[in-house]
Structure formats: C-alpha cells, structure tokens
Amino acid sequence: MSDTKKILLTILLGALIIFGSIYTSTRNNNANDQSSNDGNATVKLGLLTFHTNISQALETARSENKMIYIYARSEFCGWCKQFEAESLSDERIIGILNENFILVRVDAVKQKSLALNLGISVTPYSIFTTSEGKDIPGARIPGYMDQESFYLHLSGIINNEE
Incomplete structure (x- = not known):
C-alpha cells in the first residue's frame, strides 16, 4: 500500500470516528428529553x-x-x-x-x-x-x-x- 493511500485511509478513519462520536453525543443529550x-x-x-x-x-x-x-x-x-x-x-x-x-x-x-x-x-x-x-x-x-x-x-x- 502506498504512503498516499495510507494517509487517505487514516484521514477517512479519523473522520468516521469524529462524526460517530458527535452523533453518539447528540443522541445521548437528546435522551434527557x-x-x-x-x-x-x-x-x-x-x-x-x-x-x-x-x-x-x-x-x-x-x-x-x-x-x-x-x-x-x-x-x-x-x-x-x-x-x-x-x-x-x-x-x-x-x-x-x-x-x-x-x-x-x-x-x-x-x-x-x-x-x-x-x-x-x-x-x-x-x-x-x-x-x-x-x-x-x-x-x-x-x-x-x-x-x-x-x-x-x-x-x-x-x-x-x-
């Protein structure tokens, strides 16, 4: 795997983790309603x-x-x-x-x-x-x-x- 592909894969995984945590946080905050x-x-x-x-x-x-x-x-x-x-x-x-x-x-x-x-x-x-x-x-x-x-x-x- 080339260095460029590794960097892109790392960025993609990082973005998924960030968006997943934001989604989970929003769902947990709405649970107080x-x-x-x-x-x-x-x-x-x-x-x-x-x-x-x-x-x-x-x-x-x-x-x-x-x-x-x-x-x-x-x-x-x-x-x-x-x-x-x-x-x-x-x-x-x-x-x-x-x-x-x-x-x-x-x-x-x-x-x-x-x-x-x-x-x-x-x-x-x-x-x-x-x-x-x-x-x-x-x-x-x-x-x-x-x-x-x-x-x-x-x-x-x-x-x-x-």
Whole structure:
C-alpha cells in the first residue's frame, strides 16, 4: 500500500470516528428529553424541569399565575454550559425559579424559527414574561450573566412583580 493511500485511509478513519462520536453525543443529550404523562414535553436540567413547548408552558403559567422564564441555549455553546453549571445549579436561583416561574428551554439551533420569532440572537439568552406571555420590561438578558448578577436580576424581577 502506498504512503498516499495510507494517509487517505487514516484521514477517512479519523473522520468516521469524529462524526460517530458527535452523533453518539447528540443522541445521548437528546435522551434527557422526557414527556410527562399529560403529553407535555419537558427536559430536566439538574433540579429544574423545563417545558420545550411554549404554548403548553403559557397555559400552565396562566393556570398557576406564574411568570415565564425562557432559557435559550445551543448544544455547543460554552457560555451556556458555564451558565448552567454556575447559575442554574445555585440553590437560591433554583428556589426562585421553581417558586415563581414556569420554565421553558429553547434550543436556538433546533428551534431556529422560534428563536428568531422571540428575538434571540445569541446564546445563552434569557427572557422573562408575565403569565400572559408579555415581556417584562428591561428583564431580557442577551448573553452570559454571572451567578450573583443573575440572582440579583431574578430578585429584582420578583420584587417588581409582587
């Protein structure tokens, strides 16, 4: 076998391994998606459960008289992973979100049309709305926000809505 063929074969095998691992990773990440018994699609992120359907979340928010937190992310977003590891795992933040909000997760890549309709241009992106789905003025967060700043931001939203 010539050197050129060996190099091409090595490149081909390397590409297959890379694409195979990406495919497997994507399938494993999608395994976290769950459907509840009532047909609502949800996804768990630590101690938080996010709806993946905004219409169903809006219906729940109205019936429970809670605000809505829409968290937009993408699979390969490093800032999203940092935000999730730091902020969305903080006990204080989890408590505020679970007590006061119906949570929605938007995959900005897989749900591109929805993301564009919501005005999401970067990830992570946080949107806070009333139980009727109206934006809370000044509450949007385009991009990453550190843990303490996010906690203070949430506290401000809660205090203004009470």
